[in-house]
Amino acid sequence: xxxxxxxxxxxxxxxxxxxxTVSYVLNYSEKEKISHETRLKVFEAARRLRYxxxxxxxxxxxxxxxxxxVIVNLGRVNLPSKLCQYxxxxxxxxxxxxxxxYDTVLLSTSNLNEDIQIGQRRSFDAAFILDLDTAAxxxxxxxxxxxxxxIDGHLGxxxxxxxxxxxxxxxxxxAGSPEGTFVVMEDYSSxxxxxxxxxxxxxxxxxxxxxxxxxxxxxxSRQGMRGIVVGEVLGLQAESRFPRERLTVVVGQDDxxxxxxxxxxxxxxxxxKAGEAIRIMRGLLALEPGDEEPQTIRxxxxxxxx
Amino acid sequence: xxxxxxxxxxxxxxxxxxxxTVSYVLNYSEKEKISHETRLKVFEAARRLRYxxxxxxxxxxxxxxxxxxVIVNLGRVNLPSKLCQYxxxxxxxxxxxxxxxYDTVLLSTSNLNEDIQIGQRRSFDAAFILDLDTAAxxxxxxxxxxxxxxIDGHLGxxxxxxxxxxxxxxxxxxAGSPEGTFVVMEDYSSxxxxxxxxxxxxxxxxxxxxxxxxxxxxxxSRQGMRGIVVGEVLGLQAESRFPRERLTVVVGQDDxxxxxxxxxxxxxxxxxKAGEAIRIMRGLLALEPGDEEPQTIRxxxxxxxx
DNA sequence: CTGAAAGCGCTAACAA
DNA sequence: TTGTTAGCGCTTTCAG
Numbered sequence: 001x002x003x004x005x006x007x008x009x010x011x012x013x014x015x016x017x018x019x020x021t022v023s024y025v026l027n028y029s030e031k032e033k034i035s036h037e038t039r040l041k042v043f044e045a046a047r048r049l050r051y052x053x054x055x056x057x058x059x060x061x062x063x064x065x066x067x068x069x070v071i072v073n074l075g076r077v078n079l080p081s082k083l084c085q086y087x088x089x090x091x092x093x094x095x096x097x098x099x100x101x102y103d104t105v106l107l108s109t110s111n112l113n114e115d116i117q118i119g120q121r122r123s124f125d126a127a128f129i130l131d132l133d134t135a136a137x138x139x140x141x142x143x144x145x146x147x148x149x150x151i152d153g154h155l156g157x158x159x160x161x162x163x164x165x166x167x168x169x170x171x172x173x174x175a176g177s178p179e180g181t182f183v184v185m186e187d188y189s190s191x192x193x194x195x196x197x198x199x200x201x202x203x204x205x206x207x208x209x210x211x212x213x214x215x216x217x218x219x220x221s222r223q224g225m226r227g228i229v230v231g232e233v234l235g236l237q238a239e240s241r242f243p244r245e246r247l248t249v250v251v252g253q254d255d256x257x258x259x260x261x262x263x264x265x266x267x268x269x270x271x272x273k274a275g276e277a278i279r280i281m282r283g284l285l286a287l288e289p290g291d292e293e294p295q296t297i298r299x300x301x302x303x304x305x306x
Numbered sequence: 307x308x309x310x311x312x313x314x315x316x317x318x319x320x321x322x323x324x325x326x327t328v329s330y331v332l333n334y335s336e337k338e339k340i341s342h343e344t345r346l347k348v349f350e351a352a353r354r355l356r357y358x359x360x361x362x363x364x365x366x367x368x369x370x371x372x373x374x375x376v377i378v379n380l381g382r383v384n385l386p387s388k389l390c391q392y393x394x395x396x397x398x399x400x401x402x403x404x405x406x407x408y409d410t411v412l413l414s415t416s417n418l419n420e421d422i423q424i425g426q427r428r429s430f431d432a433a434f435i436l437d438l439d440t441a442a443x444x445x446x447x448x449x450x451x452x453x454x455x456x457i458d459g460h461l462g463x464x465x466x467x468x469x470x471x472x473x474x475x476x477x478x479x480x481a482g483s484p485e486g487t488f489v490v491m492e493d494y495s496s497x498x499x500x501x502x503x504x505x506x507x508x509x510x511x512x513x514x515x516x517x518x519x520x521x522x523x524x525x526x527s528r529q530g531m532r533g534i535v536v537g538e539v540l541g542l543q544a545e546s547r548f549p550r551e552r553l554t555v556v557v558g559q560d561d562x563x564x565x566x567x568x569x570x571x572x573x574x575x576x577x578x579k580a581g582e583a584i585r586i587m588r589g590l591l592a593l594e595p596g597d598e599e600p601q602t603i604r605x606x607x608x609x610x611x612x
Numbered sequence: 613c614t615g616a617a618a619g620c621g622c623t624a625a626c627a628a
Numbered sequence: 629t630t631g632t633t634a635g636c637g638c639t640t641t642c643a644g
Contacts, residue, residue: 007621018631023623031624033629052426056365057621060636065362067428070412080390080538080564087393088386094412098421103428106376106400106412115404120358122409213563232386233539237564240546257519258386258543313637324615329639337640339613363637366620 006049014045022046026053055103059123066101068281069119069127070094072108073153073189079209081233082186086130088252089151092274093128100278113140120145126281129153133189147284149277154192158294161284163277165250165268166298167196170228173301174248174266175200177226184209184218184238185230193230209234216241232256239263254304267302312355320351328352332359361409365429372407374587375425375433376400378414379459379495385515387539388492392436394558395457398580399434406584419446426451432587435459439495453590455583460498464600467590469583471556471574472604473502476534479607480554480572481506483532490515490524490544491536499536515540522547538562545569560610573608 008026012019017038024032025042045051059065070093072086094104105122109115112129119127124146132141132153141148141160150162175181182205183197197206205225207218219227219242226246229235235249236258244263249256252270259265276297314332318325323344330338331348351357365371376399378392400410411428415421418435425433430452438447438459447454447466456468481487488511489503503512511531513524525533525548532552535541541555542564550569555562558576565571582603 005621009621019621020623020632021630024630027623029624035629038630052423054366054429054621055427056362056371056429057636058623059362060360060366060620060638061622062624063636067411080394080559080562083393083397084386084390084539087389087396090393090412091389091414094414098413098415103424104412105373106396106410107404108397108400109404117358118409121361123360123362211561211563233390233542233564236539236542236546240542253386255517256386257517258539261519311637315637325638326616326640327614330614333639335639341613344614360637363620364639366622366636367638367640369620 005054006051007054008051010049011042011045011051014049015041017042026051063123065123065125066103067105067122067124068097068102069105069107069122069124070130071112071115071127072106072130073112073132074108074110079186079211081209081231081237082188084233085186085231085252088270089130089273092270093277096274096278100282116140116143125285128277128281131189133191147281149280149284151273151277152188152193153190154296161280161294162296163273163280164192164296164298165273166300167193167230167268168199169298170250170266170268170301171196171200174228179246180205180225181228182207182218182222182225183228183230184215184234186234232258235259235263235265250301251304262305265304267304268299269302272299311360312357313360314357316355317348317351317357320355321347323348332357369429371429371431372409373411373428373430374403374408375411375413375428375430376436377418377421377433378412378436379418379438380414380416385492385517387515387537387543388494390539391492391537391558394576395436395579398576399583402580402584406588422446422449431591434583434587437495440497453587455586455590457579457583458494458499459496460602467586467600468602469579469586470498470602470604471579472606473499473536473574474505475604476556476572476574476607477502477506480534485552486511486531487534488513488524488528488531489534489536490521490540492540538564541565541569541571556607557610568611571610573610574605575608578605 008019008022011022021038022042025034025039070090097104107115107118126147128149128151130151132150132155141155148160150160152164154162181201183201184207187208187210188194209215215237219238227242228248229238230250232251238247239260244260248264248266249259251265251267254267256265314325314328317328327344328348330340331345376396403410413421413424432453434455434457436457438456438461440461454466456466458470460468487507489507490513493514493516494500515521521543525544533548534554535544536556538557544553545566550566554570554572555565557571557573560573562571
């Protein structure tokens with residue numbers, strides 16, 4: 001649109017200062033003290049010329065890209081209900097990151113081992129990995145070059161932070177009904193949620209939502225029992241096939257408007273997950289490497305409503 | 307992990323050539339002819355040193371970032387069912403772009419006018435805008451700096467390509483039943499889908515899914531009619547509140563596994579939308595500006611099953 | 613066929 | 629308090 005691109009040099013010229021000064025002013029550099037007067041001149045010139053900083057050059061010059069990767073591991077076929085769950089989280093991450101000045105590169109891959117280079121190519125400052133499967137990736141993650149935060153996946157590697165829902169607490173609390181409890185969930189790549197469920201319900205009462213289907217039959221043959229369904233969309237599916245008084249749906253937002261208003265629900269907030277993950281990222285980026293011991297953060301379930 | 311970063315200079319050193327030669331080889335430059343011998347030496351050295359190109363430097367040097375923006379316009383409150391619909395599309399875009407060597411920056415904003423700078427900051431090669439609302443943005447779009455493709459939004463500006471579902475055809479075909487037809491859809495920001503629907507059903511039979519709810523009542527009071535529901539998740543909701551023999555659900559993928567297997571469905575393929583959008587992008591990037599007249603591409607509905 | 617060197621826009625010593 | 633300048637890693641004329 002506007003002929004050539006406006007650079008710091010243009011501003012420097014316009015304001016009658018050097019481009020270093022422009023850089024100092026525009027970056028609110030603490031180290032250099034700039035007179036209020038020149039500061040104003042610079043801002044004014046920048047505004048007038050509609051200066052937009054070039055992140056590419058910035059990144060190259062100071063090794064901070066303010067770009068982060070959000071990598072969704074698509075291990076297997078992914079059903080729409082699972083994708084919805086992720087998107088809620090991705091959206092929360094993106095929004096939170098944007099608010100603090102980071103842009104988000106989205107990558108869903110079924111082959112992290114190959115695609116891992118993206119972070120390096122693009123100089124990510126950090127990356128979040130969703131639904132990482134344990135086995136294939138212990139190796140891959142070690143080849144990573146930037147802080148890595150694992151969300152909803154358990155690697156068990158003391159090198160990485162993990163943020164995950166506290167499904168253990170959830171199932172412990174919800175699963176003990178006298179009528180017996182079944183669990184319905186997506187086909188997560190990480191087996192830790194899976195393992196939590198199995199610790200509290202027998203395997204025959206655990207339904208994993210896979211392409212073949214079979215949810216209808218599963219629910220039909222468990223009429224007397226109570227059920228826990230993980231995921232809002234999956235909950236919506238279950239709701240219409242099972243008496244909802246005996247259903248608990250695990251949702252990611254407090255207004256899970258897809259569900260029938262009086263379906264019982266437990267919240268494991270996507271927003272909280274994203275928030276924690278971002279908090280950790282900031283810590284990692286501020287600290288010297290090795291300052292803090294990575295750990296697993298668990299997002300506690302919250303029982304909603306009555 | 308690996309001490310310092312491997313650069314072209316390292317490869318040049320290792321292979322005993324200059325770094326320009328390395329660049330020629332690694333970019334399969336047509337202009338310069340390189341002997342097969344040096345070519346091999348370079349590849350070999352690159353492999354051995356585990357060279358990963360630095361896109362940041364590349365971008366700075368040749369003004370092509372191979373980064374594109376996918377911008378979701380969150381005009382109003384967005385219900386999860388709507389977000390799901392978008393994610394399907396975003397995912398298709400990301401996958402398609404990645405396949406041809408582009409990375410995707412995701413941005414959902416409720417204030418495009420302010421956030422528009424991102425494309426410039428990051429030197430996007432192109433950007434896709436989802437669900438653009440007409441009014442607020444005619445101005446904004448003009449301040450854009452890179453090819454812009456509008457998906458599922460109608461701007462009516464001959465300057466921009468648009469890709470959208472052919473809802474006009476869909477409603478024309480589906481809406482004429484003797485029992486009367488109602489339509490249920492999300493609260494899209496673009497009013498063109500909206501307008502199409504209204505052209506074929508009276509306003510009182512058009513339900514827009516907004517936070518307040520009211521879908522139950524709407525459906526309950528239209529028992530005798532036939533219904534068209536736009537969106538798979540919304541369809542799932544409707545299915546359990548309305549006789550599904552009289553429902554047609556507009557879905558984005560041919561295996562819309564959320565729905566009951568014999569719910570009637572029409573496909574407006576997200577994959578096709580993404581594919582078209584990407585095709586247009588490639589055209590725009592290859593051509594000299596102004597070579598081709600922007601146009602609106604409509605993705606035809608496909609009636610699935612019986 | 614290959615290399616030297618300028619430059620992309622910005623940052624950060626180091627000088628002044 | 630401000631300016632000079634040397635890079636960051638890569639591309640790309642232009643000479644050899």
